[in-house]
Amino acid sequence: MTLFPLARGGGLAALLALAASLGAPNAGAQPAYPDKPLRIMVGASPGGGTDILARVLADKFSPELKQPVTVENRPGASNTIAGELTARAPADGATLLLATNTAQAVAPHILKLKYDPLKDLQPIGLVAVMPNVLVVSVNSPYKSVKDLVAAMAAKPGGFKYASSGIGSTQHVGGEAFNLATGMKSIHVPYKGSSQAHIDIISGEVEMMFDSTSSAMGQIRAGKFRALAVSAPQRSPELPDVPTLAEQGIKGADVSTWYGLYVTAGTPRPAVERLSAELTRTLNLTDVQSRIKALGGEPGTLTGEPFAAMNKQEFDHYGQLVRDARIKAE
Template sequence: MTFATAVRFAALRPFALAGTVFAGALLGTPAASPAQPVPQDWPAKPVRIMVGANPGGGSDTIARLLGDHFSAATGQPFVIENRPGASNTIASDVTAKADKDGHTLLVAASTSVSIAPHLIKLGYDTLRDIQPVGLIALVPNVLVVNKDLGIDTVAQLVEHMKKNPGKVKYGSSGFGSTHVILAEQFNLAAGVKSVHVPYKGAAQTQIDIIAGQIQMTFDTVPAALGQIKAGNLKPLAVTSPTRIPELPDVPTIAESGYPAVETQVMYALYTTAGTPRPVVEKINALLNAALGEKTVNRRLVEFGALLQPMTVDAFDGFNRSEYERFGLLIRRAGIKAGS
């Protein structure tokens, strides 16, 4: 899949990006204070990239890929700092309270910026205290199960769950993660019940599925792909609108009969609110250049990513629309803190 093809696929997403680009232009982004100095030499020192997940997860993988490109492009180190926990919001909290100079960035997934704020009390306001910089990618999740269950399709999984009500356990990286949103949507759509078992990260979830302690999860493709390729996890369906190049034989969740479960994780770049607008624009340009670079582009597309570079204003609008969309999903599914 080429970069252009990936961008065209993004238009298939149920929540059309074209409208959010227009909305972003209307909403705008926070302006820098007139008294604030504008550093013209960003980055003037090493930049830290905060990640709310353990090493090996989807956001960590993407952050390291971008960090390497940013370092090569600017001559400054971009250092990944993993701060897992609290539904991936610890890294967001650090970013919200950092110096307003663009030297603290955040690679975040939907979990911390669009989902957790609707479920837990935070020490910061997601929309007010964290500055949207740009969209990295929209990445599908993949429904995986223990390979020894003898289950090869979603239909077989539903049949198994109906025969064993309440006995199938699904793992997540926290109750505010997309794993939970998707699993609970699946429960509703299929008329089944699975039991939630939260973990601190995707890696431990996978270990326990492989060991048979739990049976399934809706993991992100970047996080699950290695264990799928190794034959340790059995993929049943991806949650994207179309099949993805790296898992061409795995049907979409809609093909499997459950279009209501279709969704994708937003991976995006943020910095501290109040960072001077020229610096935010410079970071946005650096990100969009990285997304067009052959190696970065290829790696992201291999993960099933749908790429849609955006301006700062356009992404601000899209970020807000995702926040509202997941809030609606959470209310409809009746998901509560700790569920």
């Protein structure tokens, strides 16, 4: 007895049609992206600039992608713990990474990583660029870069600067400042900017070259005094704070940029969907206002142009690390 008895006159055609109707809808069908909750990995502690921007993206992505989007903080190792977890995640577009140039361009020249940031992560787009700002406690006696350098000259090796970790832009900024001034201050790494802030405010550590996205809250709260912006132009959010160059310190400009990545090998439709969603989000008025309030500018690069920028930054910071002889401590 056959399962599908053939009817006389065209029974084979009827059988084939029936088989097609039963099997075709599922044959090779792929679920629409995303078909599961997403997470954005952050290599810094809650409260810092990376965390703030990641939560902005999560809030805007979730309604449009129709999936929960959570932020997962994995601080340490110059933001590279989060990078490695993303690089090793399934390439299904469910694990995103909000990275900075710390992990993508600086740390690979200092730390021995178990992944390649340029090969194991797929660039989605540039989220924002923030200048770094030289800050001290509001109770510090130093009112200008000139005051600070004079005090450092009077006490060689007696000053400390904080960073969010070895190989961070804060670390590189401090060493670039040492190079430009001929001074020597001691690096004190933390697991994130928010932890470093505690010791800056207390005066345990004299200074920090923090990103405006992390430092702006403390500046506005009257806990930090901003001495200089380490960028070619003054920040619109800190119009009264001169640049390092305006105060005679050349070649020490370091900014922090934030980019969105996904695991390499993620299917092209998912990458394109994320790129389109990032572009949409960064064009929202309230998101642009939020980024500018942090002292930065929204990103405009996606895909290959952003990947090219990342590679250029990788090469630039590699040279700076060699010039400053920065090593893992």
